[in-house]
Amino acid sequence: MTASTLLLDDITLTYPDGEGRLTALDAVSLTVDAGTVTACVGPSGSGKSSLLAVAATLVTPDSGRVVVAGTDTTGLGPAEKAALRRTRLGIVFQQPNLLPSLTAAEQLQVMAHLAGRRPRAARDHALELLAAVGLADQAHRRPHQLSGGQRQRVNIARALMNEPAVLLVDEPTSALDHERGAAILDLLLSLTRDRGTATVLVTHDRAHLERMDAVVTMADGRLGAARATAG
Numbered sequence: 414m415t416a417s418t419l420l421l422d423d424i425t426l427t428y429p430d431g432e433g434r435l436t437a438l439d440a441v442s443l444t445v446d447a448g449t450v451t452a453c454v455g456p457s458g459s460g461k462s463s464l465l466a467v468a469a470t471l472v473t474p475d476s477g478r479v480v481v482a483g484t485d486t487t488g489l490g491p492a493e494k495a496a497l498r499r500t501r502l503g504i505v506f507q508q509p510n511l512l513p514s515l516t517a518a519e520q521l522q523v524m525a526h527l528a529g530r531r532p533r534a535a536r537d538h539a540l541e542l543l544a545a546v547g548l549a550d551q552a553h554r555r556p557h558q559l560s561g562g563q564r565q566r567v568n569i570a571r572a573l574m575n576e577p578a579v580l581l582v583d584e585p586t587s588a589l590d591h592e593r594g595a596a597i598l599d600l601l602l603s604l605t606r607d608r609g610t611a612t613v614l615v616t617h618d619r620a621h622l623e624r625m626d627a628v629v630t631m632a633d634g635r636l637g638a639a640r641a642t643a644g
């Protein structure tokens with residue numbers, strides 16, 4: 414498509430705060446194209462997770478528009494937003510919150526089940542994605558049998574299960590050592606290019622920013638001018 418796959422247009426979000434309101438996002442605009450990663454950095458409390466929550470349609474902004482893969486989400490009801498999340502959005506939070514009793518493959522198959530896909534095709538797709546994140550041999554393992562980095566890989570594979578147009582990732586490396594964190598960022602870059610997702614990556618890890626397609630900085634709810642990187 415020619416239009417940007419994720420478009421945030423002049424988003425303002427406030428939360429109740431005592432007598433007044435706290436402005437978490439202040440006139441934020443961002444566009445992310447298919448097959449690119451935009452990294453979002455900034456101090457704690459600056460609004461990075463709020464930005465992802467709005468992009469994910471989990472939180473409705475006070476004003477502004479969120480357009481996901483050509484669908485303007487303004488005015489969609491809760492059920493329509495939930496359907497959009499299931500089919501067009503992949504969301505990766507910091508903590509993998511995998512279901513303890515399910516194997517890695519089953520964690521992914523649940524997503525396909527929720528989207529009404531056929532079980533046999535879902536199993537094949539789950540195994541293909543686990544292979545893509547380097548876990549072909551671990552498909553039968555449960556979360557307690559996996560390392561932190563492996564669990565985060567399952568988490569990412571799960572977010573890709575329904576072939577999202579937009580992938581939203583919040584601090585995926587914060588619980589990992591430097592080497593494992595770097596491997597996760599590599600993985601996100603290659604998956605984004607292979608699968609053509611529009612990816613937003615919130616990260617504290619400044620070591621790899623030069624490899625991202627763009628870097629934006631949040632400060633006090635405002636988004637600093639996007640810096641396009643060399644490549």
Ligand SMILES: Nc1ncnc2c1ncn2[C@@H]1O[C@H](COP(=O)(O)OP(=O)(O)OP(=O)(O)O)[C@@H](O)[C@H]1O
Nearest residue numbers: 428429435437455456457458459460461462463464
């Ligand atoms: N549900 C909420 N209710 C009220 N205030 C909130 C809520 N969620 C976040 N905030 C406030 O909004 C601001 C932005 O929070 P946000 O979680 O987006 O920051 P962040 O950049 O993700 O921080 P961190 O790096 O610590 O994760 C903060 O001042 C926070 O206290």
Ligand SMILES: [Mg+2]
Nearest residue numbers: 461462463583
């Ligand atoms: Mg956060």
